[in-house]
Amino acid sequence: MQNIDAINNVGNVRPDPKDNYLTNGFSLSSWLLTKDHKRIAILYLLSVSVFFLLGGIYASLIRLELLTPQSDLLESATYNRVFTQHGIIMVFFFLIPAIPAILGNFLIPLMIGAKDLAFPRINLLSWYIYIVGGALTVWALLQGGVDTGWTFYTPYSTTFSNSYVMAVGLGIFINGFSSILTGLNFIVTIHTMRAPGMTWFRLPLFVWSHYATSLVMILGTPVIAITVLLLALERLARIGIFDPAIGGDPILFQHLFWFYSHPAVYIMILPGMGVISELISNFSRKKIFGYEYIAFSSIAIAVFGFLVWGHHMFVSGQSIYAGMVFSFLSMVVAIPSAVKVFNWTATLYKGQISYDTPMLYGLFFIGLFLIGGLTGLFLGAMGLTVHLTDTYFIVAHFHYVMVGGQVLAYLGGLHFWWSKITGKLYSEFWSKIAAIIIFVGFNLTFFPQFILGYLGMPRRYASYPEELQVLNIFSTAGASILAIGLFIPLIYFIHSIFFGKKAPANPWVLPGLEWRTTSPPPTENFHETPIVFWEAYEFGEESGLDLEDARTKYIAPAA
Amino acid sequence: MQENSWVPLFPEQASTFAWQVDALYFYLIAISAFFTIGIVAAIIFFVLKYREKEKYATGAEIHGSIGLETLWSIIPFIISMTIFLGGVLVYYNQYRPPADTMEIYVVGKQWMWKMQHTTGQREINELHVPVNRKIKLTMTTEDVLHDFFVPAFRTKMDVIPGRYTTLWFEATKPGKYHLFCAEYCGLNHSGMGGYVYVMEQRDFDNWLSGTVSGQTPVEAGKDLFEAKLGCASCHQQNDQGRGPTLTGVYGKEQKLTTGQTVLADDEYIRNSILNPTGQIVEGYQPIMPTFKGQVTEEQLVSLVAYIKSLGAGGGTNSAAGGSATTGNTSGGGTMNNASNSTGTIAPRADRGESNTQGSNPNAPRNQGETTAPADRKR
Numbered sequence: 001m002q003n004i005d006a007i008n009n010v011g012n013v014r015p016d017p018k019d020n021y022l023t024n025g026f027s028l029s030s031w032l033l034t035k036d037h038k039r040i041a042i043l044y045l046l047s048v049s050v051f052f053l054l055g056g057i058y059a060s061l062i063r064l065e066l067l068t069p070q071s072d073l074l075e076s077a078t079y080n081r082v083f084t085q086h087g088i089i090m091v092f093f094f095l096i097p098a099i100p101a102i103l104g105n106f107l108i109p110l111m112i113g114a115k116d117l118a119f120p121r122i123n124l125l126s127w128y129i130y131i132v133g134g135a136l137t138v139w140a141l142l143q144g145g146v147d148t149g150w151t152f153y154t155p156y157s158t159t160f161s162n163s164y165v166m167a168v169g170l171g172i173f174i175n176g177f178s179s180i181l182t183g184l185n186f187i188v189t190i191h192t193m194r195a196p197g198m199t200w201f202r203l204p205l206f207v208w209s210h211y212a213t214s215l216v217m218i219l220g221t222p223v224i225a226i227t228v229l230l231l232a233l234e235r236l237a238r239i240g241i242f243d244p245a246i247g248g249d250p251i252l253f254q255h256l257f258w259f260y261s262h263p264a265v266y267i268m269i270l271p272g273m274g275v276i277s278e279l280i281s282n283f284s285r286k287k288i289f290g291y292e293y294i295a296f297s298s299i300a301i302a303v304f305g306f307l308v309w310g311h312h313m314f315v316s317g318q319s320i321y322a323g324m325v326f327s328f329l330s331m332v333v334a335i336p337s338a339v340k341v342f343n344w345t346a347t348l349y350k351g352q353i354s355y356d357t358p359m360l361y362g363l364f365f366i367g368l369f370l371i372g373g374l375t376g377l378f379l380g381a382m383g384l385t386v387h388l389t390d391t392y393f394i395v396a397h398f399h400y401v402m403v404g405g406q407v408l409a410y411l412g413g414l415h416f417w418w419s420k421i422t423g424k425l426y427s428e429f430w431s432k433i434a435a436i437i438i439f440v441g442f443n444l445t446f447f448p449q450f451i452l453g454y455l456g457m458p459r460r461y462a463s464y465p466e467e468l469q470v471l472n473i474f475s476t477a478g479a480s481i482l483a484i485g486l487f488i489p490l491i492y493f494i495h496s497i498f499f500g501k502k503a504p505a506n507p508w509v510l511p512g513l514e515w516r517t518t519s520p521p522p523t524e525n526f527h528e529t530p531i532v533f534w535e536a537y538e539f540g541e542e543s544g545l546d547l548e549d550a551r552t553k554y555i556a557p558a559a
Numbered sequence: 560m561q562e563n564s565w566v567p568l569f570p571e572q573a574s575t576f577a578w579q580v581d582a583l584y585f586y587l588i589a590i591s592a593f594f595t596i597g598i599v600a601a602i603i604f605f606v607l608k609y610r611e612k613e614k615y616a617t618g619a620e621i622h623g624s625i626g627l628e629t630l631w632s633i634i635p636f637i638i639s640m641t642i643f644l645g646g647v648l649v650y651y652n653q654y655r656p657p658a659d660t661m662e663i664y665v666v667g668k669q670w671m672w673k674m675q676h677t678t679g680q681r682e683i684n685e686l687h688v689p690v691n692r693k694i695k696l697t698m699t700t701e702d703v704l705h706d707f708f709v710p711a712f713r714t715k716m717d718v719i720p721g722r723y724t725t726l727w728f729e730a731t732k733p734g735k736y737h738l739f740c741a742e743y744c745g746l747n748h749s750g751m752g753g754y755v756y757v758m759e760q761r762d763f764d765n766w767l768s769g770t771v772s773g774q775t776p777v778e779a780g781k782d783l784f785e786a787k788l789g790c791a792s793c794h795q796q797n798d799q800g801r802g803p804t805l806t807g808v809y810g811k812e813q814k815l816t817t818g819q820t821v822l823a824d825d826e827y828i829r830n831s832i833l834n835p836t837g838q839i840v841e842g843y844q845p846i847m848p849t850f851k852g853q854v855t856e857e858q859l860v861s862l863v864a865y866i867k868s869l870g871a872g873g874g875t876n877s878a879a880g881g882s883a884t885t886g887n888t889s890g891g892g893t894m895n896n897a898s899n900s901t902g903t904i905a906p907r908a909d910r911g912e913s914n915t916q917g918s919n920p921n922a923p924r925n926q927g928e929t930t931a932p933a934d935r936k937r
Contacts, residue, residue, distance in 0.1 A: 071749065076747055080745070080746065080748070147745070148743075149743045151743075155703055155704075156703040156704065156743070156744065160669070160702060160703055160745060161745070244721025244722070245720065245721070249721075250704060250719060250720060250721070251719065284609070284618050285616065285617055286617070286618025286619060289621065289622070289623050289624075290622075290624070290627075290628055292623075293628050315706065315716055315717050316717045317722065317724045320650070320651070320654050320655075323650070327647065328643055331636075331639035331642065331643045332636075334635070335636055335639070338635045339628065341598065342598075342631040343623075345602055346621075346627065348605035348606060348609060349605055349609070349619075350609055350621065351605070351609045351619070352609065352613075352616045352618045353605070353606050353609050354611050355606075355610070363602060366598070367599055367602070370595050370598060370599070371591070371595060374587075374590070374595065375591070377590070377591075377639065377642055378584070378591075380642070380643070380646070381583060381642050381643065381649075382646040382647055383579065383580060383583055383645065383646045383647070383648065383649020383650040383651075383652070383653060384580055384583045384587065384646060386649075386650060386653050386714055386715060387580050387710070387713040387715070389715070389741075390708070390742060391741070454569070454584065455570045455710065456708070456737060456739065458740070458741040458749075459741075459743075460748060460749070461739075461749035462749045463749045463750070467567055470565060470567075471566060539617040539618065547615045550614075
């Protein structure tokens with residue numbers, strides 16, 4: 001039982017300050033050549049945040065331009081580049097890596113009781129690939145950017161666009177390998193490096209959802225790489241693949257593109273769902289309802305997600321029968337998402353719910369994901385999507401899923417594990433205020449867009465009919481509130497690093513393995529290999545938590 | 560979208576299937592509201608009721624329930640199937656043009672819509688149609704993808720280079736409705752639009768007669784077929800030429816040298832002009848040269864219309880309305896020249912007005928665009 005004692009008492013031990021991963025070396029090379037998954041996660045945190053800021057600046061420009069019906073702040077030429085670059089930066093360089101590469105990288109080894117990922121060097125390589133791909137893309141943006149839309153539809157992208165299509169395409173191509181290698185690393189790690197006693201069904205659901213995400217990354221990303229390659233062949237060598245003028249088929253591009261990009265939508269939401277499962281269960285201090293159903297629904301989403309790409313193409317001349325199959329499967333893929341929402345809600349029943357900031361994000365997520373998911377049904381219904389596709393309805397829908405879903409989950413996860421990552425506590429007051437501002441700002445930004453979409457406002461329009469201005473003003477007003485909400489965490493997070501209170505190892509007294517090591521953890525994660533003897537989400541004494549001790553230790557000073 | 564309310568919430572309904580799309584929309588709103596309100600209410604109730612009583616207390620020992628999991632998988636599945644079926648039914652109506660339609664040809668190009676009535680009238684970024692008539696648009700594009708979208712009709716269809724797509728509607732209410740390009744097409748994408756004018760039949764007839772028409776597509780096609788491109792030297796009427804006679808071909812199954820059969824529709828005729836060796840009719844040699852790069856999309860539309868007219872009854876003039884004004888255009892006979900000149904559509908008071916409504920940001924720069932060379936060499 002020595003191990004268990006070591007785990008339980010770790011909060012009392014004052015380890016050597018040199019002993020945590022942040023103090024293990026201060027030189028630049030100790031960071032840039034690190035093989036520690038936690039330091040690599042920090043590298044990702046910094047670089048992904050830069051891209052988030054960049055994508056956010058583009059978003060602000062879009063909303064400011066759309067304040068008036070005329071194309072006045074930005075000319076069409078600029079506007080087309082701005083929305084394209086907003087999409088590319090946000091999708092490929094923020095949403096896809098955000099949760100897996102930052103939180104997943106940091107937490108998967110901790111959660112399964114491993115010292116690191118299976119391939120630490122490949123992990124570092126993934127980050128460098130990401131940086132090279134990102135730098136190339138940013139370079140192309142500075143040179144003049146790209147104006148094809150993030151979807152790169154042919155033949156516009158191969159024949160007509162005079163922008164930096166190839167440089168950005170290459171950036172995305174390179175970046176794809178970062179995803180593939182990260183996914184590979186996660187899968188091997190989860191298979192081979194679980195601590196003794198950490199069976200598959202004792203894994204936190206965060207790990208399950210990352211397993212599903214990794215499957216999609218490995219199987220889907222090569223397809224976008226191939227697609228970009230074909231695009232390059234046509235654009236550079238004039239080999240007719242997509243442009244009918246030289247014998248190609250423009251619809252083929254759409255098939256290939258969405259064969260990756262629809263599953264990629266699940267790369268962008270599954271990790272968020274994993275975070276939410278953690279938040280809801282941990283802050284209800286109750287075993288998650290229907291563990292196996294949530295775990296397998298992630299796998300089901302990953303599998304079915306590969307079979308629904310054609311629902312992006314209902315008006316592209318696809319046969320009605322193909323359309324029917326895709327519509328049917330799109331309805332089917334909605335079920336596992338619904339199952340998750342019902343299980344999260346049921347988890348709250350008879351829980352011991354606390355209202356900490358991460359939980360606020362968890363609850364907001366469910367509400368917004370509900371709207372995002374249900375409006376997905378609108379778009380899966382063929383007769384309705386004929387009217388809705390390519391309008392602001394679809395813009396609102398995917399922002400509800402991507403921002404209301406993934407970004408809120410990312411922020412919730414960042415707040416939840418911030419003390420573990422940095423060893424510091426942030427301001428509970430300001431974090432709650434920020435969460436509420438973000439929630440209000442988000443809804444004000446995107447809800448009016450559903451109405452705009454049904455009214456018929458097409459997406460990617462620099463100018464629009466005057467009667468639609470009022471709703472656009474709401475949306476822009478909401479966007480400024482959202483922007484304020486997103487800046488507040490930046491301030492209190494940075495503040496906490498320098499002035500924040502020191503975090504205990506396990507501030508909420510939770511059973512997960514990541515909470516059974518110091519905050520921040522030592523470089524090797526655990527001083528001794530943990531042995532797992534409790535089921536997932538056991539909040540009682542049977543999981544080895546000393547609740548009485550925790551009450552005296554954490555509550556007394558506050559009271 | 561011509562409501563006067565301060566915040567518009569709902570677009571105008573102006574086609575026969577608009578109400579069906581709207582019914583589906585409200586059905587989905589009802590379902591969404593039911594689940595959203597139900598679940599959010601449950602969450603709020605649980606969060607308030609089960610707020611932690613004591614720090615670090617453990618929630619109830621509930622692990623799950625197979626019964627509930629089954630229930631909340633099957634019920635959403637059934638509901639989603641009703642949505643699926645509703646969607647298919649409505650889509651079927653939008654997708655399948657009925658038999659007795661009035662046909663209009665549409666060619667999209669960066670960044671304008673060129674409409675061509677079978678009676679010879681041409682329009683740019685405007686489409687005049689009679690109310691309560693089934694209209695079928697046969698569409699293609701000279702360059703990139705576009706999408707013909709009329710929100711009031713609740714329908715849209717991508718316009719794809721290298722093939723024909725169709726869109727149909729039957730307008731139910733006279734009026735002026737937004738026409739948008741809904742597929743991103745480059746620089747002036749948001750300017751590629753205009754209006755669809757739905758008119759009473761009488762007004763439409765007036766509009767037709769008051770608008771100078773150029774050659775009808777059939778006439779222009781005949782011109783190309785017999786003179787400009789010289790198709791008729793091989794495709795003779797009497798089956799003695801090197802190529803098959805095209806009289807009566809349209810709409811019939813053709814037997815190919817490969818043993819397959821293919822329906823001679825718009826798409827097939829288009830492909831046979833651009834890629835003649837692709838599908839050879841049985842009994843003929845693959846000797847026809849390609850006309851790729853020599854004919855514009857509009858000329859192709861005319862050729863198809865002409866060959867179609869040969870199939871309709873062997874006559875060469877199935878479109879009666881426009882023949883009287885043939886040759887009046889300053890640009891001469893070919894479709895291509897005609898399309899370069901706005902003069903093919905005589906200025907009329909109501910047209911002039913609609914173009915001077917400069918307050919509309921979507922109003923394209925009609926006149927300026929159309930005097931630019933229509934042919935874009937790549």
